[in-house]
Amino acid sequence: MNQPGFSFEIQHTDGxxxxxxxxxxxxxxxxxxxxxxxxxxxxTVKGMTIDQLRATGSQMILGNTYHLALRPGEEVxxxxxxxxxxMGWDGPILTDSGGFQLFSLARMTQVTDQGAVFRSHIxxxxxxxxxxxxxxxxxxxxxxxxxxxxxxLALPASREAMEDAVERTRVWAARCQEAATRDDQAQFAIxxxxxxxxxxxxSAEGLKELDFAGYAIGGLSVGEAPAEMYTxxxxxxxxxxxxxxxxLMGVGRPIDLLEAVxxxxxxxxxxxPTRNGRNALAFxxxxxxxxxxxxxxxxxxxxxxxxxxxxxxxxRGYLRHLFMAGxxxxxxxxxxHNLTYYQRLMAGARAAIEVGNFAEYRKAxxxxxxxxxxxxxxxx
Amino acid sequence: MNQPGFSFEIQHTDGxxxxxxxxxxxxxxxxxxxxxxxxxxxxTVKGMTIDQLRATGSQMILGNTYHLALRPGEEVxxxxxxxxxxMGWDGPILTDSGGFQLFSLARMTQVTDQGAVFRSHIxxxxxxxxxxxxxxxxxxxxxxxxxxxxxxLALPASREAMEDAVERTRVWAARCQEAATRDDQAQFAIxxxxxxxxxxxxSAEGLKELDFAGYAIGGLSVGEAPAEMYTxxxxxxxxxxxxxxxxLMGVGRPIDLLEAVxxxxxxxxxxxPTRNGRNALAFxxxxxxxxxxxxxxxxxxxxxxxxxxxxxxxxRGYLRHLFMAGxxxxxxxxxxHNLTYYQRLMAGARAAIEVGNFAEYRKAxxxxxxxxxxxxxxxx
Numbered sequence: 108m109n110q111p112g113f114s115f116e117i118q119h120t121d122g123x124x125x126x127x128x129x130x131x132x133x134x135x136x137x138x139x140x141x142x143x144x145x146x147x148x149x150x151t152v153k154g155m156t157i158d159q160l161r162a163t164g165s166q167m168i169l170g171n172t173y174h175l176a177l178r179p180g181e182e183v184x185x186x187x188x189x190x191x192x193x194m195g196w197d198g199p200i201l202t203d204s205g206g207f208q209l210f211s212l213a214r215m216t217q218v219t220d221q222g223a224v225f226r227s228h229i230x231x232x233x234x235x236x237x238x239x240x241x242x243x244x245x246x247x248x249x250x251x252x253x254x255x256x257x258x259x260l261a262l263p264a265s266r267e268a269m270e271d272a273v274e275r276t277r278v279w280a281a282r283c284q285e286a287a288t289r290d291d292q293a294q295f296a297i298x299x300x301x302x303x304x305x306x307x308x309x310s311a312e313g314l315k316e317l318d319f320a321g322y323a324i325g326g327l328s329v330g331e332a333p334a335e336m337y338t339x340x341x342x343x344x345x346x347x348x349x350x351x352x353x354x355l356m357g358v359g360r361p362i363d364l365l366e367a368v369x370x371x372x373x374x375x376x377x378x379x380p381t382r383n384g385r386n387a388l389a390f391x392x393x394x395x396x397x398x399x400x401x402x403x404x405x406x407x408x409x410x411x412x413x414x415x416x417x418x419x420x421x422x423r424g425y426l427r428h429l430f431m432a433g434x435x436x437x438x439x440x441x442x443x444h445n446l447t448y449y450q451r452l453m454a455g456a457r458a459a460i461e462v463g464n465f466a467e468y469r470k471a472x473x474x475x476x477x478x479x480x481x482x483x484x485x486x487x
Numbered sequence: 488m489n490q491p492g493f494s495f496e497i498q499h500t501d502g503x504x505x506x507x508x509x510x511x512x513x514x515x516x517x518x519x520x521x522x523x524x525x526x527x528x529x530x531t532v533k534g535m536t537i538d539q540l541r542a543t544g545s546q547m548i549l550g551n552t553y554h555l556a557l558r559p560g561e562e563v564x565x566x567x568x569x570x571x572x573x574m575g576w577d578g579p580i581l582t583d584s585g586g587f588q589l590f591s592l593a594r595m596t597q598v599t600d601q602g603a604v605f606r607s608h609i610x611x612x613x614x615x616x617x618x619x620x621x622x623x624x625x626x627x628x629x630x631x632x633x634x635x636x637x638x639x640l641a642l643p644a645s646r647e648a649m650e651d652a653v654e655r656t657r658v659w660a661a662r663c664q665e666a667a668t669r670d671d672q673a674q675f676a677i678x679x680x681x682x683x684x685x686x687x688x689x690s691a692e693g694l695k696e697l698d699f700a701g702y703a704i705g706g707l708s709v710g711e712a713p714a715e716m717y718t719x720x721x722x723x724x725x726x727x728x729x730x731x732x733x734x735l736m737g738v739g740r741p742i743d744l745l746e747a748v749x750x751x752x753x754x755x756x757x758x759x760p761t762r763n764g765r766n767a768l769a770f771x772x773x774x775x776x777x778x779x780x781x782x783x784x785x786x787x788x789x790x791x792x793x794x795x796x797x798x799x800x801x802x803r804g805y806l807r808h809l810f811m812a813g814x815x816x817x818x819x820x821x822x823x824h825n826l827t828y829y830q831r832l833m834a835g836a837r838a839a840i841e842v843g844n845f846a847e848y849r850k851a852x853x854x855x856x857x858x859x860x861x862x863x864x865x866x867x
Contacts, residue, residue: 156820159536435534
């Protein structure tokens with residue numbers, strides 16, 4: 108489906124990998140791909156003003172349908188002019204469908220062909236999320252890209268359960284498509300299938316026939332080994348239309364981003380830079396730094412000498428002090444730094460693809476990191 | 488004492504009140520008075536980056552000697568280039584002496600003529616603060632203005648205890664003066680004496696003889712009625728040298744600032760705009776707004792239509808949502824707004840003094856506020 112206001116132009120393809128440099132255009136402006144979307148769970152990327160968020164180099168952000176439907180409710184957001192106006196972000200916004208949060212957060216979720224019945228993690232009230240309702244909420248929010256409702260399974264799961272989830276995800280995707288009423292909102296389908304290559308390809312092929320504006324790889328970064336995740340991406344990619352943007356949901360570490368870009372992924376989101384930043388972990392070209400460590404007490408150096416973010420106008424000693432004293436400014440500054448780091452990493456990847464040396468860029472970046480990497484990688 | 492790098496120039500005096508418009512110059516730049524100093528307890532005004540703090544219109548900020556000596560310790564700050572460099576604020580900084588925190592926070596404080604022995608509110612360790620030590624810490628911090636160590640009493644207190652505290656405060660002030668070794672740091676004395684006019688005048692006269700670079704009125708905003716506070720200011724002012732800046736410590740509500748300016752006060756500090764901001768209370772020209780109130784759920788208006796702060800680029804409905812969802816951005820935005828409100832109030836007062844209509848300005852401002860005012864007013 109080609110919608111007015113949306114396009115995806117691939118400007119460069121890498122010679123040695125499947126990496127590509129593109130521009131995904133939305134009614135709220137363009138996104139240079141490969142792109143990383145910061146997570147703005149309840150209409151705010153935690154601790155960032157809009158100006159600060161823009162200054163990290165972010166072009167497109169993610170909002171969480173499940174969270175926003177609970178607080179403040181999609182009707183409040185619609186009445187206050189939609190999600191863009193509500194939060195003051197005039198760039199592109201993608202909203203997930205709530206499928207992942209049903210899996211990770213909601214209690215006593217019961218999934219039937221009709222939809223999912225669950226209890227709110229806020230107040231325990233019973234709610235139902237169907238494909239039609241997931242789209243209705245996202246249309247009320249007015250995001251540029253709406254994700255279809257998918258059925259995410261905890262791994263490991265039985266083959267039968269996995270097949271059921273793949274088929275249900277396909278049927279639900281068709282129902283989401285059917286439910287759409289807004290011309291200015293595109294829908295992305297979500298490929299499931301766990302770590303099984305055959306199920307991944309079956310899921311991708313089934314969704315490809317429905318011709319979505321973009322395709323996501325879901326159900327990963329839920330505890331599997333990185334190599335398993337990369338294998339699942341490799342099993343999925345060839346079955347997706349290459350002229351559509353490919354979005355790897357909830358991933359990940361800097362190395363995961365580069366490995367996925369090499370496998371043809373265009374879009375990412377993850378809470379890793381923001382959540383880790385709030386917990387005193389900084390990403391740098393030389394690896395991660397745990398800022399509470401005593402060794403930083405009198406360290407006069409910034410996190411990264413060439414970084415333009417507001418945290419890097421201070422010493423590591425000052426940043427450590429903020430965390431030790433429990434000051435809000437610590438999480439704020441490290442969030443800004445980590446997002447800036449992720450965006451600079453992606454900008455570097457785009458530039459490398461343009462000049463045909465992405466494989467070298469990836470190799471050099473990986474060589475620069477120490478082995479001290481955080482384990483956390485799932486979206487919230 | 489006239490120190491190089493410091494001056495206080497009175498440019499305008501009001502015809503109907505004791506208000507004056509001046510410039511207090513420090514080695515880190517000028518401060519237009521009357522001025523409000525945001526409180527940066529442990530080398531950060533909570534939630535504000537330096538750019539955001541500057542954008543509120545603040546020129547001079549306050550740091551807390553007691554807090555900084557505990558965390559991270561003045562030696563760490565000295566080793567990282569002093570407080571200005573440590574926190575990245577290149578404007579003027581005033582540090583209090585710790586006298587008020589000994590009174591309000593520290594446990595089991597024992598005051599003798601030598602100094603105060605107390606237990607840290609962080610870890611209970613026993614510490615001693617003498618006049619000499621209070622100055623040594625502040626010299627290590629490198630603030631532009633150091634406050635002398637004073638003896639703050641809880642009210643009501645016996646006449647004898649009050650007289651003792653006044654005399655001890657005078658002797659300690661002289662010892663602080665004696666202990667000074669930095670040319671680029673000025674000292675302000677602190678007048679005590681509770682609500683007793685005779686003791687206030689005795690304290691002020693005794694300190695005036697020592698010729699300090701500035702004079703503070705301390706021991707107020709500790710639970711007394713506003714009228715009592717205003718009376719204490721009136722009892723003190725005539726006994727202070729008018730060519731020196733007069734600083735009312737830990738005050739206060741917007742109305743208190745205007746009433747004190749009318750009584751000749753030049754400098755203020757208070758946690759009220761920041762602490763209340765973190766707790767969802769916004770100051771506006773029409774009075775205070777409690778943002779958690781349901782009536783703001785769909786309110787499209789900004790807090791103040793003519794306010795340039797980042798909060799006022801959003802609706803009240805969005806700000807309410809941030810607080811209801813427990814998001815950091817709520818406290819951040821309301822801190823920025825409330826500081827901007829205080830600075831605009833003071834800028835208005837300065838402009839009114841310049842054109843000779845401060846009394847009208849005060850009257851109009853007070854008429855604009857509703858009666859919904861917060862009770863909280865003490866420094867932390």
